[in-house]
Amino acid sequence: MENYEKINLEEYYQSGQGGQALTYTRKDGSAMAKMFQHGQGQETVEREFRISKAVYESGIPCPRPIRLVTDGTQFGAEYEVIANKRSFTRIISEEPEQLEPLTVKFAHLGKKLHAMPANSDVFPDMKDVIRPWIEKSECISEQLRGRLLETMDSMPAPRTCLHGDFHIGNIITNGEKDYWIDLGDFAWGAPEWDLSMNFYLACYMSPEYMDMLFHLDPATFRKHWDLLVKSYYGIRTQEEQRGCEKNLLKYTALKLIFNFSKRYNGKGEPNPKLEGLANAFLSGIAPGVF
Numbered sequence: 001m002e003n004y005e006k007i008n009l010e011e012y013y014q015s016g017q018g019g020q021a022l023t024y025t026r027k028d029g030s031a032m033a034k035m036f037q038h039g040q041g042q043e044t045v046e047r048e049f050r051i052s053k054a055v056y057e058s059g060i061p062c063p064r065p066i067r068l069v070t071d072g073t074q075f076g077a078e079y080e081v082i083a084n085k086r087s088f089t090r091i092i093s094e095e096p097e098q099l100e101p102l103t104v105k106f107a108h109l110g111k112k113l114h115a116m117p118a119n120s121d122v123f124p125d126m127k128d129v130i131r132p133w134i135e136k137s138e139c140i141s142e143q144l145r146g147r148l149l150e151t152m153d154s155m156p157a158p159r160t161c162l163h164g165d166f167h168i169g170n171i172i173t174n175g176e177k178d179y180w181i182d183l184g185d186f187a188w189g190a191p192e193w194d195l196s197m198n199f200y201l202a203c204y205m206s207p208e209y210m211d212m213l214f215h216l217d218p219a220t221f222r223k224h225w226d227l228l229v230k231s232y233y234g235i236r237t238q239e240e241q242r243g244c245e246k247n248l249l250k251y252t253a254l255k256l257i258f259n260f261s262k263r264y265n266g267k268g269e270p271n272p273k274l275e276g277l278a279n280a281f282l283s284g285i286a287p288g289v290f
Helices: 042-057 088-094 096-114 126-136 142-153 192-204 207-214 218-233 238-263 272-282
Strands: 012-017 021-026 032-036 065-070 075-079 171-173 178-180
Touching: 042 065, 042 075, 088 096, 088 171, 088 207, 096 178, 096 192, 096 218, 126 142, 126 238, 142 238, 142 272, 192 218, 192 238, 207 218, 218 238, 238 272
Parallel strands: none
Antiparallel strands: 012 021, 021 032, 032 075, 065 075, 171 178
């Protein structure tokens, strides 16, 4: 276990909310603390902190990790505050006319990241990030588990950088420089790992969760996805887009179960709806989309 320094959250104000953590900025503006929700193991906190340090030290633009912290019940880490920062998704929610230029920019930054060779001595194969959560998930059948693992073993694994949680909520800007954030699943592998969950979010995410995570409605995020996939892959026709989306489905199935298992620490009753969706994706079917 790594050392945590005690903090008093009364010296901070809540400045953000994500799926697994809340962020608090010091009232003096000197640092931001990302505090994981109760039930999230210290291993998750420490892994994200170590990976973030390695990403920062590799020269990829991201806030500087400072220290591990705890308020006595929650655990997290402090990071450099980027003055006057806003996430791309926050900008789009407040300035809808920025949807197209920021989506195109996000696609460009993603391709730039995905073109970078990854140090495999420092960063893990994305398959090794995902595999334990597929293996331990209690919400899927053994048949689906075997199908997922067999599919993953057959996938290519180029040694190029992946963000791991690649979406427009995880890139911020101060108007002069852009920074990647939430780097706990940074790894190497095929870019489709990063693109796949954007497709899932665009097609299946509930309006309530979409608003909580991105401050956007589903129709706007779907427009974002259409622009993103076209810009990233150089797509010109709807037929080409559907072909790209079909190629993402097996990655989507694995990321879907990975995210669900990680969110609930692998626990839970069998989930027929989740199982059915994952099996459909593995079969090249996107219910309600194609």
